[in-house]
Amino acid sequence: MKTHFAIALLVCAALVAACTGSHARTEIRVVEFWGMGREGEVVAELVPEFERRNPGIRVAVQQIPWTAAHEKLLTAHVGGSLPDVAQMGNTWVPEFHVVGALQDLTPLEAASASTNREDFFDGIWETSTIDGRLYGVPWYVDTRVLFYRSDLLRDAGFDAPPRSWSEWVRVCAALKAKSGRDDFHPMLLPTNEWPQPVVLAVNLGAPLIAADATAQFSEPKFIQAFTFYLDFFRRRDAPVVAGSQIANLYQQFGEGEFAMLITGPWNVGEMRRRLPAEMQSRWTTAPIPAPDGTPWPGLSIAGGSSLVVFERSEQKEAAWKFIEFLTEPEQQVRFYKLSGNLPARRSAWDDPTLRQDRELAAFRIQLDHTVALPRIPEWERIATAIFEQGELAARGQFDAVEGARRLDVRVDEMLAKRRWVLAR
Amino acid sequence: MKVRRPAFGAEARAGLVFLVPAMTLISVFFALPVIAGFVLSLTDFDIYSLGSVANTRFVGTANYSGLVDNAVFWASLRNTLYFSLVGGPLTIVLALGAALLLNAKLARFKPLFRTIYFAPVVTSIVAVAVVWRFLYHPRVGLLNRMLDLVGIEGIDWLGDPHWAMPSIILLSIWKNFGYSAIIFLAGLQNAPEELYEAAQIDGAGPLRQFWNITLPELAPTFAFVTLITAIGYFQIFAEPYVMTPDGGPLNSTLTIVMLMYREGFRWWNMGFAAAIAFVLFALVFGATMLRGFFRKGVAR
Numbered sequence: 001m002k003t004h005f006a007i008a009l010l011v012c013a014a015l016v017a018a019c020t021g022s023h024a025r026t027e028i029r030v031v032e033f034w035g036m037g038r039e040g041e042v043v044a045e046l047v048p049e050f051e052r053r054n055p056g057i058r059v060a061v062q063q064i065p066w067t068a069a070h071e072k073l074l075t076a077h078v079g080g081s082l083p084d085v086a087q088m089g090n091t092w093v094p095e096f097h098v099v100g101a102l103q104d105l106t107p108l109e110a111a112s113a114s115t116n117r118e119d120f121f122d123g124i125w126e127t128s129t130i131d132g133r134l135y136g137v138p139w140y141v142d143t144r145v146l147f148y149r150s151d152l153l154r155d156a157g158f159d160a161p162p163r164s165w166s167e168w169v170r171v172c173a174a175l176k177a178k179s180g181r182d183d184f185h186p187m188l189l190p191t192n193e194w195p196q197p198v199v200l201a202v203n204l205g206a207p208l209i210a211a212d213a214t215a216q217f218s219e220p221k222f223i224q225a226f227t228f229y230l231d232f233f234r235r236r237d238a239p240v241v242a243g244s245q246i247a248n249l250y251q252q253f254g255e256g257e258f259a260m261l262i263t264g265p266w267n268v269g270e271m272r273r274r275l276p277a278e279m280q281s282r283w284t285t286a287p288i289p290a291p292d293g294t295p296w297p298g299l300s301i302a303g304g305s306s307l308v309v310f311e312r313s314e315q316k317e318a319a320w321k322f323i324e325f326l327t328e329p330e331q332q333v334r335f336y337k338l339s340g341n342l343p344a345r346r347s348a349w350d351d352p353t354l355r356q357d358r359e360l361a362a363f364r365i366q367l368d369h370t371v372a373l374p375r376i377p378e379w380e381r382i383a384t385a386i387f388e389q390g391e392l393a394a395r396g397q398f399d400a401v402e403g404a405r406r407l408d409v410r411v412d413e414m415l416a417k418r419r420w421v422l423a424r
Numbered sequence: 425m426k427v428r429r430p431a432f433g434a435e436a437r438a439g440l441v442f443l444v445p446a447m448t449l450i451s452v453f454f455a456l457p458v459i460a461g462f463v464l465s466l467t468d469f470d471i472y473s474l475g476s477v478a479n480t481r482f483v484g485t486a487n488y489s490g491l492v493d494n495a496v497f498w499a500s501l502r503n504t505l506y507f508s509l510v511g512g513p514l515t516i517v518l519a520l521g522a523a524l525l526l527n528a529k530l531a532r533f534k535p536l537f538r539t540i541y542f543a544p545v546v547t548s549i550v551a552v553a554v555v556w557r558f559l560y561h562p563r564v565g566l567l568n569r570m571l572d573l574v575g576i577e578g579i580d581w582l583g584d585p586h587w588a589m590p591s592i593i594l595l596s597i598w599k600n601f602g603y604s605a606i607i608f609l610a611g612l613q614n615a616p617e618e619l620y621e622a623a624q625i626d627g628a629g630p631l632r633q634f635w636n637i638t639l640p641e642l643a644p645t646f647a648f649v650t651l652i653t654a655i656g657y658f659q660i661f662a663e664p665y666v667m668t669p670d671g672g673p674l675n676s677t678l679t680i681v682m683l684m685y686r687e688g689f690r691w692w693n694m695g696f697a698a699a700i701a702f703v704l705f706a707l708v709f710g711a712t713m714l715r716g717f718f719r720k721g722v723a724r
Contacts, residue, residue: 067669071689078474099474192674242674247562247580377471381691421472421479 030058031318032083034073037066039087039140039305042338043326050325057318077101082310085319090127090306093136095377102135103309103316109134114324119345123302123370130375136306137323140332140341143300143370144195144262145362146289147271151282152178152259161286163296165228168289172237175259187232188253188261190243191391194383195301196262201225202371203291203298209374209382213418215411217404227400230393240394250274253283262288264303268359269340285362287369302370304344342367378414385410465698474692487699497700499675500683503589507679508657511593515653516646519601523608524638538609541602549599553666556595557582560667582668585676592677596663600656604649611645612638651715658708661685680704 035043040063047059062083064072070092076082077099088096096102109115117125120138128136148161153171156178162168172186189196201208206222209215216222232238238258243249252258254275271283287297307323309316325331332343333351342363343349349364373379385407393403465487472479491497522541526534544552559566560581568578581591619637628636639646661681664672671678671686678686680700688697 074474074692075689095471098471100476247583417468417470417472417479420481424479 027056028058029056029315029318030060031085031315031322032060032062033322034062034064034083034086036064036069036087036089036305038339039341040064042335043087045338046326046331046334049331050322053325054318054321057321059322073101074099077310080312082312084313084315085307085309085322087139087305088136088308090124090136090138090302090304091373091379093128093306093308094130094375094379096308097130097135098377101310101312103311103313105134105137105309105320108316108320109137112320112324115327116345119329119347121302121344121346121367121370123372124304124344124367126372127302127304127375128306128308136308137327138344139305139307139326140335140339141344141367141370142264142266142303142305142342143363143366144199144264144288145300145366146260146286147253147263147267147283148260148286149253149256149283152256162289164289165291169231169235169237171260172232172235176237179256183257185237185239185258186260187238188246188249188258189229189232189238190246191240191394192242192387194387194390195264197226197229197386197390198373198383199262199288199298199300200229202301203288203294209376209411209415213376213415213422215382215408215415217407217411218401223400223404226390226393226404229390230400230403233394240391242391254279265342265360265363266340268363271359285359287362287366297365297369299369299371300366302372304341376415376418378411378418381414382411385414461698461701464695465702467695469693469695469698471692473694483695487696488703490696491699491703496675496678497680497683500678500680503675503677504658504660504679506589507593507596507660508654510590511596512650512653512657514593515597515601515657516604516649518597519604519649520608520642522601522605523612524634526605526609527612538606541605543602544599545602547599549662549666552595552599556667560591583673585673588668588672588676592664592667592672595667596657596660599663600653604653607649608642608645611642615641647715651712654711654715655708658711659704680707 033043034040040061044061047061051058069089073082073086073088073092073096077096082101093102109117115137121141123143124138124141128134128138146161150161152175153159153161156171156174158171158174162171175186176184198208201222204221204225206219206225207216208222217226233240246252249261250271251274253261253271268285272280275283288300290296290298307326309319309323313319326335327345329343329345329348329351332345332348333353335341336343336348336351336354342360343354349355354360354364374382376382389403389407389410392398393400398406466482466484467473468481468483468486525531526537526541531537558564562568562578562580562583565578565581567581571578579587581587615638619641620633623633623637659681660679664677664679665682665685668677671682681704684697684700684704687693687700
């Protein structure tokens with residue numbers, strides 16, 4: 001309701017401005033912005049400050065549900081009805097670059113006094129850069145870290161979370177020995193989620209997809225990571241269940257049915273909201289453990305949303321101003337407080353709210369150690385294929401080597417068109 | 425002869441003139457898109473083609489053979505058949521029951537009940553979805569609360585892969601049976617009263633009357649309702665889409681049309697999506713033919 005009201009107000013303001021504008025000399029430019037889900041709601045609260053600073057620009061915010069965002073953006077591109085600027089999940093940036101929808105932001109960014117490349121986390125910046133050109137400015141970041149029950153680990157003899165992969169395995173063994181429960185599993189790795197196996201793979205430096213668009217899953221590094229992933233199931237350190245079969249993740253975590261899971265920043269807020277008060281001191285977060293022989297912390301993946309300007313926009317300059325505004329450290333902090341989304345800029349993390357947050361400390365460390373995923377339009381479907389084969393292998397239908405071979409076949413099939421386009 | 429020929433020509437011309445508007449509309453809005461769709465299904469039109477049309481290749485029947493190897497397609501076909509074969513007969517039986525009740529001589533407030541049965545049909549599916557999501561809510565939903573009262577543990581209606589499809593079927597039956605019920609009611613009201621009177625004199629009970637008069641009298645209505653329901657249910661999209669937009673847990677509510685939508689509009693694999701559309705057409709066409717075949721059998 002609030003957003004509707006805000007939009008209605010904006011429209012009125014624009015209309016009034018348009019009516020009086022014919023006499024006044026200043027021309028009002030309207031920048032259309034599409035935001036997804038909760039972010040689209042929250043951004044409306046940031047807009048008044050932007051409009052106060054830029055009297056000649058009005059921002060019309062349109063909220064798009066996440067579930068329909070991808071098809072809306074694509075059909076809008078085909079129908080020529082895209083807005084000027086939008087939020088875009090950064091795995092979609094390569095795809096919209098391929099269809100020619102995105103404005104190259106490299107020159108605007110180079111000339112900008114506000115965006116400062118050095119201040120953004122490297123892995124996150126990479127996600128929206130294709131062939132050395134910038135197509136989106138990171139707005140907020142999403143990475144995965146280890147959530148764990150500090151009390152259970154302490155009872156099992158570990159005062160600190162695991163820092164290496166071998167220690168991780170030992171922690172699992174100790175937790176199992178300590179619990180004595182049949183329904184207890186030290187780890188939770190839902191079999192319908194791709195980030196977990198992919199995080200392990202990037203830690204070993206597995207290439208996943210080569211530059212010539214061939215699948216690289218039979219590469220020894222991937223097989224090693226995949227084996228490590230599957231071993232959690234083989235040792236019964238993790239149950240073979242999909243996320244949809246877990247009735248209540250938070251309740252089960254609180255009751256100690258599992259002690260560790262790899263998940264993202266939104267669950268910090270969820271855990272605080274859903275776990276009872278007495279549980280709040282018994283869980284926290286840690287960066288991803290590193291493979292043995294590599295320095296701590298391990299690597300994680302760089303996700304989140306970027307802000308893009310569309311090629312056909314007639315308000316590119318004003319749109320860029322809005323992007324500069326939204327990525328300002330001060331606005332990033334405000335946005336974090338409103339939505340819980342983590343800032344993409346290092347200087348925003350100097351804010352006491354973020355710096356003193358116990359659970360966010362691990363995210364701050366992890367953000368300096370993230371890797372951008374392959375930037376190709378097919379990535380989302382490849383990610384699905386990874387967990388699908390992972391689930392079959394976890395159920396014992398075949399081993400890691402065979403799983404990797406099947407992945408190669410399926411992904412090479414998905415990439416056939418890309419190879420042909422690249423070869424032209 | 426010499427007189428007749430130009431007259432015939434003029435008649436034909438007049439006929440053509442009358443046909444032109446309809447034929448133009450049909451060819452522009454039906455025939456051309458269907459042909460274009462078929463041509464599309466023989467290409468690999470995808471996201472790269474959107475960048476540049478030159479990135480499109482003619483692939484022959486590769487999209488169709490790709491479907492055969494596609495496990496998700498088979499899953500969606502299974503789900504669609506599950507939905508149609510369970511949901512279809514239940515809808516028809518419920519509709520017939522409702523129509524019989526509405527037609528009963530003892531029934532009162534008939535217009536009220538007619539409105540109640542028909543209301544879901546004319547209600548927007550999106551509004552319906554909001555209400556049914558509440559009903560199905562695992563914790564605060566009315567259904568689970570009622571199960572709770574009789575001591576049965578609640579079900580995660582839309583979250584459990586085994587229950588998601590039955591939940592969608594239940595919603596669809598409720599949403600759609602009113603339409604068939606109204607048609608059945610019309611059929612029932614056409615059944616001549618004398619037949620029932622004659623049967624009563626001959627000593628036929630209500631069951632006998634239903635079996636030997638009502639059902640045969642309703643045969644053409646039955647045929648029509650079955651056909652409409654089958655065609656509608658094979659193309660089921662809106663109900664599962666509004667309740668479980670991503671195809672539900674483990675793709676358990678992914679129907680053929682949802683798969684087509686996902687491939688076509690989410691991933692922009694238009695060639696592949698067009699192939700799915702033609703397979704669906706073949707299925708619906710086949711089902712319709714099968715019904716005609718049965719009817720011939722009955723007539724004999």
